[in-house]
Amino acid sequence: MMCINVDSLPINEKIKDILKKRGIQKLNPPQTEAVQKGLLDDKPLLIVSPTASGKTLMAELGMVSHLINKGGKAVYATPLRALTNEKYVTFKDWEQLGLKVAMTSGDYDTDDYWLKDYDIIVATYEKLDSLWRHNSPWIKEVDYFVLDEFHYMNDPERGPVVESVAVRAKRKGTILALSATIGNYKQIAEWLKADVVATNWRPVPLKEGVLYAGNKKKDFVVMYKDGTSRKVYGECPIVAFTLDVISKDGQVLVFRSSRKYAEATAVKISQFMNFVKLNDKKLHEVAESIKEVEDGGSNEKEALYNLILKGVAYHHAGLSKGLRDIIENAFRDRIIKVIVATPTLAAGVNLPARAVVIGDIHRFNRKVIGFTEYIPVMEYKQMSGRAGRPGFDEYGESVVVVRTKSEVDKVMQRYLNSDVEPLESKLGSESAFYSFILSIISSEEDVTERTLTEYIQDTLLPKELAKKYFKQALNWLLDNEFIAQEGEYLTLTKFGRRISDLYLNTFTAVTIKDVLTRNGKGCELAYFHMLAYTPDGPLVSITKAEEDVLLDELDCELFIEEPYDEYELSNYLSSLKVAFIMRDWIEEVDEDTILGRYGIGSGDLRAIVDTMDWLTYSGFHVASVLGLEEHKEVLEKLHMRVKDGVKEELIPLVKVPGIGRVRARLLYSHGIKTPEEIIMNPEKVKQLLGPKLGEKIVREAARAIT
């Protein structure tokens, strides 16, 4: 295909300069096709092209031409916060055109009024949904929507909001949907009323293979899709293949289905890295920086320190962001040679390598404990697609590890020679469907039953299922006082408006309302347990041993009785574990003790605290909108303590930015108990926190009290 030179594009010269500064002289085939299909003329498009095939640049060209030619605003929606940050940094370039770029995430209970002056806004799908619900004046100006990683529509948890955003975005402006893996892209393009660019073109060709044990003890065979094969030698298949690639100056991403497996495989590989040429000086620097990370646990840092000295690291959501950033950057800088990760990495961060090893094609099913299932083809393609770094490797190589030769053909057939699954609606669950209805009533004007029916017909839900659900949903929302009927119009009640603004799942809201109205004041554990046990509550894994012990440790009455159902009971107990973690956290138990006591990672603790920060805040607002004063007070205090994990007396101090639970306790134990006292004792503060930090804290304290 003839590729268009950047110079001959019908775009503003400044845009061309920015592209050239990035080293982009001409468009690649999918980008060329997208331009030919109207990318620069505001045409709605669905792009289905492999990893690293330049979809982000298409989005930038689409957004920038729209803004220059038509004004308005553009939102770039991504499914993960990690991706939001990465895209935001890329889009900063366009400020040279006078466009203003912002990113927003997290806090849902705001209409982000400050965004009214921005032109390009990077946000998660949830955040965009929440902004529509807040009817902020500026959101109506948004008329260009990039829907990135659109295959997330198939994700059971995140899928509903992706679909719900797509249904509304295509009515409000031009959409540009991007993905590497959509099976039924013709049907999806029709549904989105968009033209489609579907291609397998990749900047770096990919060789897909299967890795299995040869006929001698230490030799292993890589069998490729095209029937060719090659041998590797070593301790086990993963070590043999990984060392082979590294010895040719490549880097390797190894995917394992669980954190434990990932950590174990990283240790195993590290034992064979001795005779690989490594940049020891740089590795030492990276290992030292791991030690300095504030939000990491000491066991994690210890383990990673030793691995990184050998050029190896593991990576999963249990690690804090600080640790993950260092590992990702050291890999991008080609200092670390191997990362052993769980599949979450494949979905998120842009981290290519010469070779990818897929260690497991089974994974544990989240719902039925102990039950394993095959990973979807889509997940296989997302992982294998990471192989081949543009600009470094002339080809990428991905291998699936199987035990025996007999499995080779099955894996070839199921993964290497198969298309990805079709995208299907995930709105068919009650909580997703009810939330969808609520978000329409919250964000659109003059909503009648007919309006709602039109929106529902416009989803990918099978029509008859949608009709069945619709009646039931309306009655449920009316009975539970989320909405009211005024003539033919459906409006939010005060309670419904609050729930919608808080972005709470409707069943979370009903649980909080029922429990708080039925009970008098309870103990802290009871509130934490109630919140954790809702659909929005944080999930934490729990062992059989823990399940038996947890209930014995219970020293106060919970609001919710133990359920009979086996599966429900394990959820109930996992929420009780979250409650214990939270109580330790606000009692100022030190972080390492918490990580050790509950067997969680620093990233897990961060995620639990962030979610419980939002849920205690939401619980406080539900209690106040229901006029439950007693519960309101308890939840307000809990909320103030959760963010930083402090006892009540430290609440005034942690209000000062830069003062967390450790520094607050240090100041307090030296008699400095409020921001005012910080300002009155600057010397003592500098002595306690060090001159530079002390100076900053005194300034922040002065700002905090004005």
Ligand SMILES: Nc1ncnc2c1ncn2[C@@H]1O[C@H](COP(=O)(O)OP(=O)(O)OP(=O)(O)O)[C@@H](O)[C@H]1O
């Ligand atoms: N025409 C081009 N010429 C050279 N390099 C390009 C071109 N277009 C994009 N790139 C570079 O190639 C890389 C592709 O990254 P990009 O994020 O666009 O991939 P993607 O298609 O979004 O992949 P994923 O499916 O992982 O999201 C980027 O570093 C980008 O700068």
Ligand SMILES: [Mg+2]
């Ligand atoms: Mg992308």
